Every structure is written in C-alpha cells, then in structure tokens.
Amino acid sequence: MHDQLIDAIKRGDAAKVAALLDADRSLLAAKSENISAVLLACYYGHPEMARLFVERGTELTFAEACAVGDGPRALKLLESNPDLVRSFSDDGFPGLGLAIFFRHPELARQLIERGADVNEAARNAQRVAPVHAAAAVCDRATMKLLLEHGADPNARQQMGYTPLHSAASRGDIEMAKLLLRHGADPLAITDDGKSVVDIAGKYEKPEFAEWFSVQVE
Secondary structure (H helix, E strand, O other): OHHHHHHHHHHOOHHHHHHHHHHOHHHHHOEEOOEEHHHHHHHOOOHHHHHHHHOOOOOOOHHHHHHHOOHHHHHHHHHHOHHHHHOEOOOOOEHHHHHHHOOOHHHHHHHHHOOOOOOOOOOOOOOOOHHHHHHHOOOHHHHHHHHHOOOOOOOOOHHHOOHHHHHHHHOOHHHHHHHHHOOOOOOOOOOOOOOHHHHHHHOOOHHHHHHHHHHOO
C-alpha cells in the first residue's frame, strides 16, 4: 500500500490517497526516498493534499508547514523552538526557501523577521538559496526583501546558475533590474559557459535578451 500511496500522491489522486490513509493509518508516516508524503505532494504540485494528512492526525513539521503555507503552525513551532528557523527538511531544504518557492510571501517575511538566514542554501545537490527560489517564482517583493536583508545577488545554485540566469529563463526584466540594482554581476557565466543572454535565448525570451544585451554593452 505504501507504493500505491506514493503513486497516488504523484498523480494528484486525492480520493485514492484518502482511501489508502483511511485503510492504513501507518501510511501517515510514509516517505519516498527520505521525503515525507506531505512534502512529496508539494513537490508534485498538490499541496492541498496536506489537508488529508492533517485531518487524520499528522502534525506538520516545520519544513512541511513552510511548504504548505501553514503560517500558524510554523510560527507555533518556532515559539517552542526558535532554532527551527534555521533548520532543514530531511531532503535538505531550509524552511525559508520552501516558503518562498511555494509562494507564501507573508510567511517568508515572518521567517526573515525571526532570524531566518537569507543566504542559507539547500544542503543537497541543487544548492538553492532563497534568492533562487524568489527568482524561480518571479516574486519580486520577496526578492527585494531578501536583498535588503543582505542576501547575495550572485549566489550560485546547481550548474552555477545565479538569480539573473533564473530571471532570464523566465523573461523577467523587472526582476533582473532589481538584481542589477543590488549588485548582481551581469557577466556571470554558468558552469557550462552560458551567459545571461544565452539563457534567455535557450528559453526563447527574445525581449529579455535584447534588453539585457544593452545592459552589458
């Protein structure tokens, strides 16, 4: 039944997930390659499935609460243990990065106010820092907040990508302007030799490429 649950989560089959959990409550603690079922649901684009687990007695961890945007739960856990603000999920992601990537900007702001490290990168192969998460979801307000709190605009994630490369891949000119104003290196090159303009071309963002080319002349 474990494999059936994991498959149902990945497919977004809420009815199947609910039925399996009702049939075997031990599945509430199910994991897939050290990733909790709740986080797995988030990673596959089904954060609403967290409710199915909570309704059946699962108490969200700090990382899970950050991912699903359960601010009251996350903050309650911090009240009991303030050090959690710099903790990581079992697969290596900091709570702040999860809150940003899954589009919970108000929770992200509260975590920063409570001491979350704005430069803390994931402790896994992806090496994603909060600035990369903000660039990935085009969250300029949170990016501005991160930069104002000392986040590195030139932080590098997997493959040597900087936030500017991420902005280029999404054609996000306003994000790029924000990053440049805060010291982002317009000449940054990825590990495989790609410039910001190269990335814009790869993802078919001609307007961004044209605009950015002027910035580096």
